[in-house]
Every structure is written in structure tokens, then in C-alpha cells.
Amino acid sequence: MTTAIAIKDLRKTYANGFEALKGISLRVEQGDFFALLGPNGAGKSTTIGIISTLVNKTGGSVEVFGRNVQTHVFETKLDLGIVPQEVNFSQFEKVGDIVMTQAGYYGLPRALASERTEKYLRKLGLWEKRNDRSRSLSGGMKRRLMIARALVHEPRLLILDEPTAGVDIELRRSMWDFLTEINATGTTIILTTHYLEEAEQLCRNIAIIDEGEIIENTSMKKLLAELDQQTFILDSNGHIDSLPELHMENVSLHKVDEHSLEVTISGGQSVNQVFAVLDKAGIQINSLRNKSNRLEQLFLAKLTRDSN
């Protein structure tokens, strides 16, 4: 399998002495949907900045599809699409012009640039806004415009730095669908996000970065399998008066209120057995949900462990 991005011993120390990256190494395979997670100031944006050549590295190397970003600047840039964390287009230009201009920077002839501009503005629901000034767009629209702009030259690797920050849930889910579709066509995607459910939903592999170091780099499945204990909230339409005795190891049951229960399961126990006991006791469960996001639990556990 081709490696989309290979980072080796990447280091960055800013002029003020702050060491943002302390020698990170990372590989992302072609076609992957990869999550790069970490708390604020962990080094995610610096890493993306170095990949996109907006930040100068202090040491180490970055290869995009086997080519060094420093020695093969133009070739690697053609393969890269960047969606930055902050809005960075001119607020005075029209939506269509912003995407067309970006296409021009990549040397796309006008006819092809127009075609691609229409394609991506339509896909991202911005075609009707093409003649509007970008400053008139809502926050969510501005984020989508940055995605359209990053895709206009159809890069093989798309890097999104918190693309759904401040976007409402409906829009976020439509963006997830869009990104899944883009990934299915073969585009490798690297995503940083603070919405861990987003990373869990979309990404197959994950790296967690903290204080400039990679503290976890594995597949999402393996990482989630580490989670030994899960807590579910069970909702019932009926009135729950008393709790039945479970007589089960590694399972605890609590009443949250008259209509909800909280069950904590560990050690590979099945939730089916809990349902059977509740059913016998005449408690009908209508719905089940995780008390908190699984990845979020792991993420916090990893960061806490790391800081200890």
C-alpha cells in the first residue's frame, strides 16, 4: 500500500523558544481516513502547517506520496488540499471567485476551473451563493467554502483542521457524509477535530498528540477495544419503582430517575443479560445510549495517564 504521508522525527521550535513538536513520527496510508487528535496547543496545527509549508520545520522530514515536501515542493503541493482552522479567504471577494482563483493558482485552465468550481460549490450547497460576497456567508458556509476551495484541484490528500468547529449538528452530519463520499473515491483524509464522536464515526486510524509528542497511534478499532468499561443509559416508558437483583459479575445498575437506569459493564460482559433480567422484572427498555462518547473516555484517559 502506498504511504500518503510519512513524518519522521518532526521537530519545531518557534522563535520564542516554544517547542511545539518534539520529534513526532507518523504514517498515513493512501485512502485512509485518519484522525489527528490532541488538546489545544498539542501541536496539531503546527504539524499541518509544516506539511502545507506554511510553517518551517526545525528538524525531521515530511514526505507526501513518497516525495519530500522540501525538495519536491511543487509536486507535493499539487497532491495536497488544506482546510485551515481559521477562515483565511478575502472577505470582500465573491464565493465563486474565491474557488476560481484557487483553481488558477494550481494552473487549471479556465474551462476546467469553472467546471470544478460548479461541481464543488453544488456538492457543498453553495452554488446559489456563488455571486455573494464571502463576508455575507454564515460560519458553516464559510467552512464549506474552504472545503470547496481545497478540493478544486482534486488533491490526493485532504487535510482538514477542525472543519466542523462552530457548525450546527445538521450541517456537521451533512459534512460527514460529504467527507465519507470524498474518502470513498480514494482521497486520503487527515482530520483534526475537537468533536471526538466525529473522529470515531469517520476515521479508521488515529494518532493522539499531546505536548508535541505522539502518545497513541493505532487503528480506531484497537483503540476502542482498549475501553474495558462502558456505561449505558437505558430509558423506559414505564415507571421504575425498584431495581432487580442482577447477580452478575462486572455489571452495576443504578437508577437515574423514575424512567432511566444507568448500567456499567466491564470485563467483556454482554448487555443482553442485563436486558433479560430487566425484562423478567417487568421493566421495558425503549432506548439505549452511551453515557459518554467512547473515544472521549479513552482520549481523556490517555491524556491523564500521559500527564501522570
Added chain:
Amino acid sequence: MNSSHKLIAFQTIVVKEVRRFTRIWVQTLVPPAITIGLYFVIFGNLVGSRIGDMGGYDYMDFIVPGLIMMAVIQNSYSNVVSSFFSQKFQRSVEELLVAPVPNYVILLGFVAGGMSRGLAVGAIVTAMALFFADLRIEHPLITVSVILMTSLVFSMAGFINAIFANSFDDISIIPTFVLTPLIYLGGVFYSVQLLPDFWQFVSGLNPIFYMINAFRYGILGTSDIGVSWAFIILSIFVVILYSACIWMLRRSTGLRH
């Protein structure tokens, strides 16, 4: 990126720049026209009629080349400095920096944008001058070459200012405290022959003096200096400023962390 891709990237930057200054034409094209128009009326017509001849020409005819040149210099410079700094300030320059556009294409694109505005304003001022003066071009080739090279030099100077600027104050300091005095003391309104020897020598240290005089020579056929000096100085400035701009872009001065 092959040469046709580079050409498209160059055209894209130029079109974007031209679109910018024409979109805000009330701020970019009208004020210099009004200012220079006032110079024509006040200095040329009202005061000039009392001055009489200057350098063997009617005073109005004498100041027209300098005023055209002043408009070209100021607008070439301010277009590049304000546009590039605004893009740095809004971070939209990142669009360009992440794209596979060579540094020299970035530079030439912005410079061509600056020259477009400088020459557009120069054309407006020249058209206005026709109402006040009997404008004939004695040496068209010299006139065109001097104005193109001057516009090129000041567009590149504006680019360097923008690279170093960290605030909007930084982009107005050089035009206010350096460019304007050099233009005014560069012989726009007078012939240096009127000055004492010492001040004639000091004027000779001002590069804009050579540009204005060469342009005046192109239009009127008279100059305080040998025109070849102007071309030598302009050529030196073109080489130095181009090299400085490329060096700064390569080092990412003020652009990358």
C-alpha cells in the same frame, strides 16, 4: 508545474489584483485623479500663470510630466503594499503559499497588478492633462520605457514594504515620510537649475529626480540630466529590488513561522 500552469497562475494573480482595485475604484482611481486635477488647477493654472516659463516651457507644460510620474509612482507602490499586506493580515495569502506557485510568479503577479493600477491612474491623469496643457510626446519610446520601469521599481518597493509590515501603520510610513518628500524634491514643480550648487548635488542623490527628468525628456524633449543616467539607475534598482524580493520570498520573511 509547467510553463502554461505558471502562466495561468500569473494571470490569476493579475486578474485578482486588477479586480481588487477596480472594485474599489472610488478609493483607488478617483482620489489620485482629483488630487492631480487640483495640482493642475492650482499650481498649473492659478500660480503657474504668474510664474511664466520654467526650463524654457510654459509652467503648466513643465509640471505635467512630473505630476503624471507622481501619480504612477504613488499608485504602483500603494497598490502592491496595501494589497499584499491586506492578504497577509487576512491570512488569505496562505491560499497562494500552499499552492504550487513559484516565488517569482507570485512577485511578478503582484507587481503586474501594481503596474496596472499605476499606469491606469497615469492614463487618467494624462487624459486630464490634455484639458490644461498642450501635450506632445517628443520621444515615445523613452516615455513608455521610463514610465514602465519606474512603475516596476515602485511596485517591487511596495512589495518589500508589505513583506516587512506588521500593521497598517507600517504601510503608510514609507509613502508619507520617504516617497512623498522624494517626489516633491525630485523636480516635479521646478527645474534644479534654479537651485544653488549644493542643493543641485543633493537632488542628484534622489533617484526619483532622474526618473522624473527622463520622463519629462520623453514628453517635452528637455531634461536637467542625461537620460542615460535615468536608465542606468532604473536598471540598477530593478535588479536590486527584484533580487531582494525573491530572496525574502525564499526566506519566507514575514510570511511563514
